[in-house]
Amino acid sequence: MPVFVDKARIFIQSGKGGDGHISFRREKYVPNGGPDGGDGGKGGDIIFKVDEGINTLSDFHYGGKYKAENGEDGNKKRMHGKNGADLIIKVPEGTVIKEAESGKVIADMSGENREKVILKGGRGGNGNMHYATSTMQAPKYAQPGQAAMALEVLLELKVIADVGLVGFPNVGKSTFLSKVSNAKPKIANYHFTTLSPMLGVVDLDDARGFVVADIPGLIEGASEGAGLGHEFLRHIERTRMMIHVVDVASTEGRDPMEDIEAINNELKNYNADLTKKVQVIAANKADMLPDADNSEIIQKIRDKYEPLGVKVFVTSTLTGKGVKELLYYVSRTLQEIKDEPVTFAQEYFPEEMMTKEDDAFSVWFDESENEYVIEGPRIEKMLGYTNLESEKGFAFFQKFLADTGILDELEKLHIGEGDTVRMYGYSFEYYRNADTAQYTDGFEDETEDFTEEGDE
Numbered sequence: 001m002p003v004f005v006d007k008a009r010i011f012i013q014s015g016k017g018g019d020g021h022i023s024f025r026r027e028k029y030v031p032n033g034g035p036d037g038g039d040g041g042k043g044g045d046i047i048f049k050v051d052e053g054i055n056t057l058s059d060f061h062y063g064g065k066y067k068a069e070n071g072e073d074g075n076k077k078r079m080h081g082k083n084g085a086d087l088i089i090k091v092p093e094g095t096v097i098k099e100a101e102s103g104k105v106i107a108d109m110s111g112e113n114r115e116k117v118i119l120k121g122g123r124g125g126n127g128n129m130h131y132a133t134s135t136m137q138a139p140k141y142a143q144p145g146q147a148a149m150a151l152e153v154l155l156e157l158k159v160i161a162d163v164g165l166v167g168f169p170n171v172g173k174s175t176f177l178s179k180v181s182n183a184k185p186k187i188a189n190y191h192f193t194t195l196s197p198m199l200g201v202v203d204l205d206d207a208r209g210f211v212v213a214d215i216p217g218l219i220e221g222a223s224e225g226a227g228l229g230h231e232f233l234r235h236i237e238r239t240r241m242m243i244h245v246v247d248v249a250s251t252e253g254r255d256p257m258e259d260i261e262a263i264n265n266e267l268k269n270y271n272a273d274l275t276k277k278v279q280v281i282a283a284n285k286a287d288m289l290p291d292a293d294n295s296e297i298i299q300k301i302r303d304k305y306e307p308l309g310v311k312v313f314v315t316s317t318l319t320g321k322g323v324k325e326l327l328y329y330v331s332r333t334l335q336e337i338k339d340e341p342v343t344f345a346q347e348y349f350p351e352e353m354m355t356k357e358d359d360a361f362s363v364w365f366d367e368s369e370n371e372y373v374i375e376g377p378r379i380e381k382m383l384g385y386t387n388l389e390s391e392k393g394f395a396f397f398q399k400f401l402a403d404t405g406i407l408d409e410l411e412k413l414h415i416g417e418g419d420t421v422r423m424y425g426y427s428f429e430y431y432r433n434a435d436t437a438q439y440t441d442g443f444e445d446e447t448e449d450f451t452e453e454g455d456e
Contacts, residue, residue, distance in 0.1 A: 006157040006234070008060035009100060015043025015084035017122030017145025018071035020130075024138065025077075035138065037074055037128040040145040041081035043121030044068030048097060048107065050114045051090035057157050068119075071145055074127045084121055094160045094238065096344055100152040104348035110160060110238075111343050118153075119350055122146030141393060147381070151350055156234060161199055161213035162334055164239035166267070168259050169216075171247040172284045174198070175317040177214045180327060207331040213239065233270040238342040241278035241333060243326070248297055248314075249288035256283070256297055257304070278333055280311045282326060287316040363409040371420045371427070372413060374406055380424050388426070 018040025025033025046068050069084035095109045097118060107116045125143035132139055165173045181200025198214040215235050236242065244263065246256045260281065267274040283301060286292035292314055302312045311329060315322040361376030388394050401407050410421070410430065421428045 005056050005058040005061045008057045008063065008155045009152065010060050010063050010155065011065045011150070011152050012046045012089070012119060013065070013067045013150040014046050014119035014148050015068040015070040015121040016148040017041070017043045017124040018073040018081035018084075019144045020125035020127040020142030021074035021076060021079075021081075022128045022140060022142045023076035035128040035132050036076060036078050037142050038076070038079040039074045039081065039127050039130075040124030040143075041071030041074075041083040042124050043071045043145065043148055044084035044086045045117050045121050046119040046149075047086055047088045048095075048109055048116050048118055049088050049090050050093045050095075050109050052093065054090060054092040056092060057095065057155050060155055068121055068148075070148070071121065071124050073145075074124070074142070078127070078129055081124060083124075086121075091155065092157055094158050096156045096158055098154040098156065099348040099350075100154050102348060103154070105344045105346055106153065106348050106350065107346060108344040110158075113343070119149040119151060122148055149350060158238050159199060159213050159235045160211070160238055161235075162210040162240050163212045163330060164236045164242045165212060165214045165245055166236065166242050166263055167245035168247070168254065168263065170252060171245045171259075172317050173214050173245045176243075176245060176282070176284065176315075176323070177212060179317050179320070180323060181212055202327060202331075204327060204331055207328055208335060210331060210334055212243075233266070233274075236267065236274055236277075237271060239277065240337050240342070241280070241330065243280055243282055243330065244310075245282045245284050246301070247285050248283040248292075248295065248301070249285040250297075251285060251288065257300060260301070260305070278337060280313065280326065280330065280333070281305060282313055282315045282322075284315050284317065286314045286321055287318050292316075292321075361404065361406060363406060363413065365413055366422070369422070371422045372410055372415055372430070374401075374410075374421060374423045378404075379406075383424055383426060 020040050021037035023035070023037045025036045027033055046066065066087060066089055068087040071084045072081035074081045091109055093110055097106045097109065097116075098104060099106055106118060107113065109116065123146040125145045128139045128142045130143075131141065165177060167173055177198060177200050181202045200212050200214070201209060202212055203209045213235060215233075244260060246259050247254070248256050250256060264275065281301060283298050286295075286298070289295050289298075292298065295314075298312070298314055306312055313322045313326040313329070315326060317323065361374065361379055363372065363374050365371075366373050382397060382400055388397060415421075415430055417431050419430045421430050
């Protein structure tokens with residue numbers, strides 16, 4: 001029997017873009033052929049897709065790494081590298097994908113959202129054929145492929161059901177579900193009999209049916225994670241209303257009024273919005289009371305909750321008392337509730353967040369070395385694929401420093417001519433150009449004829 005898993009943590013990574021190629025035509029009688037380096041292929045995307053045949057996250061139980069294919073590098077003769085294959089990850093409907101560290105929602109795979117690109121593959125780099133100009137007819141550089149995007153995500157399965165059955169363990173929820181629907185839950189007299197949400201479809205004559213989820217029995221402290229509290233409470237979030245089942249016969253020695261209050265507190269502490277859901281109380285196990293119709297405890301429940309708009313039904317899953325009336329009431333109420341599926345809006349945008357992280361930089365003065373230091377992910381990447389030995393390459397890097405505001409930050413720190421600037425193992429002397437106020441390090445500025453080769 002497959003294990004029911006409703007939470008998993010996995011690592012996902014899109015494909016890196018292929019690098020552009022550097023090459024030149026080699027034709028007979030053409031000793032100095034022009035550039036013909038082809039472009040790199042696009043990296044594969046990470047795509048999540050709903051699979052109707054899956055109802056658990058058991059495939060991801062042990063985590064794992066899921067990587068799309070990298071794009072191939074470009075080649076000579078203007079040959080374009082092959083695009084990397086996308087990786088499609090199949091999940092059950094109701095799966096919410098979250099960024100692992102912040103817990104923010106990336107995508108909710110429910111409703112109309114059946115397929116979603118979570119991480120885009122990197123763009124392929126331009127080959128050197130793109131960088132020929134009237135003043136530079138043999139460019140010896142090409143654009144590297146865009147880096148892959150990587151992320152650790154949480155997968156949480158929140159069941160899709162109209163109605164959630166809530167209550168303490170052993171109040172009769174599983175028996176109730178087995179009597180009113182097509183579900184066949186295991187039933188036994190011990191806590192946490194139901195270790196996973198059980199769904200059942202309720203069919204009614206002359207009324208609209210609905211889906212019920214038996215949410216595993218809660219205990220006090222569940223909202224703080226006691227027992228398996230968080231794992232169970234998650235599944236109530238999508239339901240449109242709740243049937244609160246309470247043992248009015250106190251077969252386990254608990255006070256029914258205290259039970260109702262305790263469960264409602266757990267719902268409130270976990271997510272205050274849960275208390276806004278329509279609720280109906282099933283005063284269950286009434287067959288075990290000597291006179292249910294005149295029961296003092298049932299009357300106390302009615303006196304407290306019916307003025308609050310919570311309807312109370314006296315039920316017995318053994319005799320069927322009150323069950324039919326309860327189901328028809330639920331069906332009518334569901335039709336009155338605004339029929340909008342409960343979905344979770346996107347809060348985390350991977351591409352935007354990762355771009356912000358790459359664009360971040362710091363400029364500071366290292367007193368111990370008497371040097372100005374520039375650091376940042378994008379700067380490190382630029383140094384990795386810019387040929388600083390060439391005049392054009394250095395001019396391009398200089399323009400990058402100006403466009404990103406890094407030179408302005410150096411000026412704010414009162415950098416002077418001839419001062420040393422350090423960047424990831426490189427050291428430069430700082431000079432101002434009278435016309436452009438840019439950092440030249442002795443090279444003449446020719447950026448006006450230069451096409452930016454790596455500006456992402």
